[in-house]
Amino acid sequence: MEFKYIGKDILRPDATAKITGKAKFLADLKLPGMLHCAILRPTVAHAKIVSIDTSEAEKCPGVVKVVTAQGQNYRYGDNIRDFTPMAGDRVRHIGEAVAAVIADSAHHAREAVKKIKPVYEPLPVYVDARDALKPDAVLIHPDSGDFWHLPGLGPKAGTNIANYYKLVKGDVKKGFADAEVTVEGEFNYPFGSCSAIEPHGAIAWFHEDGLIEIWSSSICPFVIRDEVARVYDRPISDVRVHIPEVGGCFGYKSDITVEQTIAFIASFVPGRPVKWVATRKEDLVSTLMGHGIRTKMKLGAKKDGTLTAIQATLYHSTGAYADTGIHVCIGATHNCTGPYEFPNCFMESYLTYTNTPPIGAFRGYGHQEGQFGVERLMDMLARKLKMSPFALREKNYLGEGKTTSLGEKLWKTNGDVRACVANVKKAVFDSPKPKEDEQFYYGRGFVAVMKSPKGAPFSSKGCYLKMNSDGSVCINMGGAEVGQGLRNVVRLVAAEALKIPPERIRVYTEIDTQFSPWEWQTIGSMFTTQGGRAIVRAAEKAIAILKRTAGQVLKCDEDMLDYDGEFVFLKSDPGVRVEVPRLIHGYITGDGITIGEVVQTTSDCRLPRYSGLDPETGQGSAGVEYTFGAQACDIRIEKATGKVLIDHFASSFDVGRVIQPKQIRGQIVGGVMIAIGSTLHEELKFDKDGKCLNPFFGRYRFPTIKDRPAKQTVVCVETPAVVGPFGARGIGEHPLVGVAPCILNAIQDAIGVEFTELPVTPDKVKKALEGR
Amino acid sequence: MAEKINLTVNGVPRTVEIEGWERLIDVLRDKLDLTGAKRGCDDATCGACTVVLNGEAVQSCITGLAKYKDGNVVTIEGLSGGVGKLHPIQQALVDAGAVQCGYCTPGIVLRLYALFGKKPDATDDEIVDALEIHLCRCTGYEAIFEGAKLARGYLKKAAKA
Numbered sequence: 001m002e003f004k005y006i007g008k009d010i011l012r013p014d015a016t017a018k019i020t021g022k023a024k025f026l027a028d029l030k031l032p033g034m035l036h037c038a039i040l041r042p043t044v045a046h047a048k049i050v051s052i053d054t055s056e057a058e059k060c061p062g063v064v065k066v067v068t069a070q071g072q073n074y075r076y077g078d079n080i081r082d083f084t085p086m087a088g089d090r091v092r093h094i095g096e097a098v099a100a101v102i103a104d105s106a107h108h109a110r111e112a113v114k115k116i117k118p119v120y121e122p123l124p125v126y127v128d129a130r131d132a133l134k135p136d137a138v139l140i141h142p143d144s145g146d147f148w149h150l151p152g153l154g155p156k157a158g159t160n161i162a163n164y165y166k167l168v169k170g171d172v173k174k175g176f177a178d179a180e181v182t183v184e185g186e187f188n189y190p191f192g193s194c195s196a197i198e199p200h201g202a203i204a205w206f207h208e209d210g211l212i213e214i215w216s217s218s219i220c221p222f223v224i225r226d227e228v229a230r231v232y233d234r235p236i237s238d239v240r241v242h243i244p245e246v247g248g249c250f251g252y253k254s255d256i257t258v259e260q261t262i263a264f265i266a267s268f269v270p271g272r273p274v275k276w277v278a279t280r281k282e283d284l285v286s287t288l289m290g291h292g293i294r295t296k297m298k299l300g301a302k303k304d305g306t307l308t309a310i311q312a313t314l315y316h317s318t319g320a321y322a323d324t325g326i327h328v329c330i331g332a333t334h335n336c337t338g339p340y341e342f343p344n345c346f347m348e349s350y351l352t353y354t355n356t357p358p359i360g361a362f363r364g365y366g367h368q369e370g371q372f373g374v375e376r377l378m379d380m381l382a383r384k385l386k387m388s389p390f391a392l393r394e395k396n397y398l399g400e401g402k403t404t405s406l407g408e409k410l411w412k413t414n415g416d417v418r419a420c421v422a423n424v425k426k427a428v429f430d431s432p433k434p435k436e437d438e439q440f441y442y443g444r445g446f447v448a449v450m451k452s453p454k455g456a457p458f459s460s461k462g463c464y465l466k467m468n469s470d471g472s473v474c475i476n477m478g479g480a481e482v483g484q485g486l487r488n489v490v491r492l493v494a495a496e497a498l499k500i501p502p503e504r505i506r507v508y509t510e511i512d513t514q515f516s517p518w519e520w521q522t523i524g525s526m527f528t529t530q531g532g533r534a535i536v537r538a539a540e541k542a543i544a545i546l547k548r549t550a551g552q553v554l555k556c557d558e559d560m561l562d563y564d565g566e567f568v569f570l571k572s573d574p575g576v577r578v579e580v581p582r583l584i585h586g587y588i589t590g591d592g593i594t595i596g597e598v599v600q601t602t603s604d605c606r607l608p609r610y611s612g613l614d615p616e617t618g619q620g621s622a623g624v625e626y627t628f629g630a631q632a633c634d635i636r637i638e639k640a641t642g643k644v645l646i647d648h649f650a651s652s653f654d655v656g657r658v659i660q661p662k663q664i665r666g667q668i669v670g671g672v673m674i675a676i677g678s679t680l681h682e683e684l685k686f687d688k689d690g691k692c693l694n695p696f697f698g699r700y701r702f703p704t705i706k707d708r709p710a711k712q713t714v715v716c717v718e719t720p721a722v723v724g725p726f727g728a729r730g731i732g733e734h735p736l737v738g739v740a741p742c743i744l745n746a747i748q749d750a751i752g753v754e755f756t757e758l759p760v761t762p763d764k765v766k767k768a769l770e771g772r
Numbered sequence: 773m774a775e776k777i778n779l780t781v782n783g784v785p786r787t788v789e790i791e792g793w794e795r796l797i798d799v800l801r802d803k804l805d806l807t808g809a810k811r812g813c814d815d816a817t818c819g820a821c822t823v824v825l826n827g828e829a830v831q832s833c834i835t836g837l838a839k840y841k842d843g844n845v846v847t848i849e850g851l852s853g854g855v856g857k858l859h860p861i862q863q864a865l866v867d868a869g870a871v872q873c874g875y876c877t878p879g880i881v882l883r884l885y886a887l888f889g890k891k892p893d894a895t896d897d898e899i900v901d902a903l904e905i906h907l908c909r910c911t912g913y914e915a916i917f918e919g920a921k922l923a924r925g926y927l928k929k930a931a932k933a
């Protein structure tokens with residue numbers, strides 16, 4: 001297929017505003033009469049709140065109100081309603097909101113907050129799911145059995161289990177009985193932070209006329225809107241949420257995180273907007289963290305390498321609230337097979353309340369944690385079978401006609417993992433590996449990966465398209481631009497579908513639930529797929545209107561007409577035509593009467609036949625649009641320091657169709673870097689009392705320009721998908737999925753040490769080298 | 773205690789009333805409405821707030837009164853010259869695809885502005901050293917590094933013209 005616009009690099013619509021410093025982020029917003037707030041965080045991670053003395057704080061300069069939640073106990077959440085906006089009778093993690101000061105400036109609010117005096121009665125602290133699951137553990141939510149939750153999910157009353165998920169496919173006992181070789185291991189993906197450089201923040205404003213207005217650095221305005229409306233008992237139409245530019249997301253600005261807290265605080269000063277921007281420390285431990293998943297996994301195979309069974313148990317230390325972690329955990333569980341067909345599966349996960357900040361989405365949404373284990377074990381299995389890691393995997397790939405753990409049969413249009421593998425093999429393995437020298441050991445590793453959308457059956461994206469009288473077009477959508485470049489995708493897909501140059505299309509900047517079409521949330525790397533399809537549908541509707549009016553003008557049936565972006569014309573005689581601009585607001589006929597419909601359309605897109613999961617087997621069609629890929633790397637390990645240096649990292653994904661080559665590369669290279677951080681450097685550490693030991697960039701080891709791989713290779717495979725526009729798939733989260741096992745497989749290759757816990761820091765490598 | 777101070781910002785002399793605790797970032801963002809200086813950490817560990825003070829790139833979140841009083845500040849708002857006229861460094865970063873979320877971007881532009889202002893021939897290693905303080909979560913740094921090298925070339929071309 002020949003494309004006129006997609007596949008070409010054009011200037012991002014947001015680049016100029018960002019590079020000139022004019023783009024407005026949450027912290028840059030000022031509203032009339034705006035107040036500021038600061039929030040008190042506890043000094044203990046689990047305690048009953050005995051009392052909170054606010055009298056000193058109230059006397060401080062500039063203070064308008066001091067807020068506590070004592071005596072209040074409302075809950076929110078859209079999976080399990082277990083979140084509280086502010087601690088009421090007890091605190092459950094170190095980043096929680098205990099009280100807040102509203103003042104005329106952020107400085108005054110912060111000064112006054114120091115004067116609040118809470119008294120706590122400490123309770124036992126659980127940082128690790130395995131401790132919280134012990135039979136004698138104190139309950140973090142004694143009332144968890146009363147929480148509202150979606151059907152089929154939810155806490156087990158009387159325990160710290162927030163959800164138990166089980167997936168059964170085939171007969172795992174038989175699968176292991178049939179196996180001639182087994183491998184097993186335990187793998188840990190510790191706590192981390194998405195750490196966008198823009199900290200999270202929100203503004204809330206309870207207007208006198210009943211409107212509640214919220215601004216947030218979020219990617220889910222409509223979820224915020226609906227939940228705030230529910231809590232404050234307003235019609236949904238009375239809550240209006242705005243999303244300005246978002247300075248990076250990577251997962252943790254999804255769901256509702258800080259907005260309910262700021263709305264709760266602002267509800268004490270009706271008529272005044274109240275603003276809060278997280279400090280870096282708050283961004284790390286008072287929003288949502290990532291990962292916290294420990295996996296025990298076992299694989300069985302025949303001697304020829306054919307896989308017979310997988311068994312996995314995941315322990316998710318999901319933090320004090322589980323609403324935002326539950327689907328990460330479920331996704332990690334059913335996607336932990338990686339891109340392989342296992343005829344027999346038994347996977348289970350314990351989503352567990354702990355006294356740590358809640359876990360939420362982290363770019364990859366459970367896939368990197370789940371597939372960390374399987375990709376390490378596949379290499380171990382290959383060694384045991386004396387097969388090459390390529391040959392072993394080759395025998396077992398998912399693809400057309402194969403079934404996933406969920407029981408979904410895959411289509412050809414789900415993509416081609418083998419083509420991706422061939423690309424990274426060529427990039428890395430086809431040249432000779434350097435030999436060990438004075439300074440370094442050298443190794444190389446390889447993985448194959450699979451990514452599902454992990455969405456919801458009702459997840460949809462909408463598009464409002466408006467043609468203007470000169471033929472230019474305005475498009476509004478509900479997809480949040482967080483840097484991934486989705487507005488450029490919108491522009492290019494619309495240009496292609498409408499056959500007009502991208503420069504004639506202006507896309508939205510801020511999202512405003514009053515004016516933007518409904519979208520569930522911008523998550524799951526699904527905007528290009530679903531949003532793109534919605535654009536194509538809106539464009540088709542617009543073209544149909546043009547043809548309808550043109551049919552009246554040219555006095556023929558619509559299906560006799562064609563459209564080329566400039567004219568609607570008779571197929572059989574293109575000279576018989578009418579210019580598009582003359583049709584857009586209706587056509588003015590010779591006698592001065594206007595006929596025809598105004599060209600403005602709406603559309604949406606859901607994934608076809610996406611379903612919920614069966615409560616007994618944990619299966620269902622909860623993927624639909626899968627993406628496959630492969631990654632490989634060349635590393636060196638510095639003997640003196642144990643430092644792992646990445647010489648070359650290669651990624652290949654079946655993206656269906658390349659819309660923007662430069663942006664795809666940017667997404668993949670950037671995504672790989674985040675996961676290199678998780679693999680080699682980053683961990684949010686908590687002591688046994690639940691205190692975070694490194695909630696600052698100075699001690700949370702964030703990758704810098706010096707940590708980047710010397711070279712990255714990116715190769716795209718294009719097997720067109722069914723839903724996405726022109727066959728395109730999303731690529732946002734995929735680059736992270738295989739990075740950790742890929743590097744760890746390479747470390748094994750270099751020094752023969754099997755690491756199973758992240759991050760693999762230089763001291764751990766050095767220790768391992770000494771211990772060999 | 774509030775006090776009145778003078779400083780020059782993007783070539784314009786300004787007088788502002790400030791509190792002694794206020795850092796340069798507060799003056800720029802809150803008093804002068806120059807919100808291009810971004811706050812990412814507030815403790816000199818991310819680089820997002822970088823501006824140029826008396827020819828040096830500084831992290832405005834830790835730049836106190838004694839340093840910025842009577843100073844000459846260049847912010848991101850002072851670099852471009854109107855529609856279609858980006859500064860060569862800005863143009864280079866845009867051309868390299870180095871702008872994703874854009875939150876780290878102004879600081880990086882100004883770091884390079886100070887670097888190339890002093891060393892038009894800065895080597896690749898010097899560029900990397902200068903940018904090490906700047907955290908970027910989006911790009912993986914590849915496009916930033918490419919953009920910086922491109923900027924070095926654009927500036928030289930502009931100097932010759």
Ligand code: FES
Nearest residue numbers: 812814818819833
């Ligand atoms: S805000 Fe100044 S260095 Fe991060």
Ligand code: FES
Nearest residue numbers: 873876908909910
């Ligand atoms: S572009 Fe987003 S932090 Fe650098």
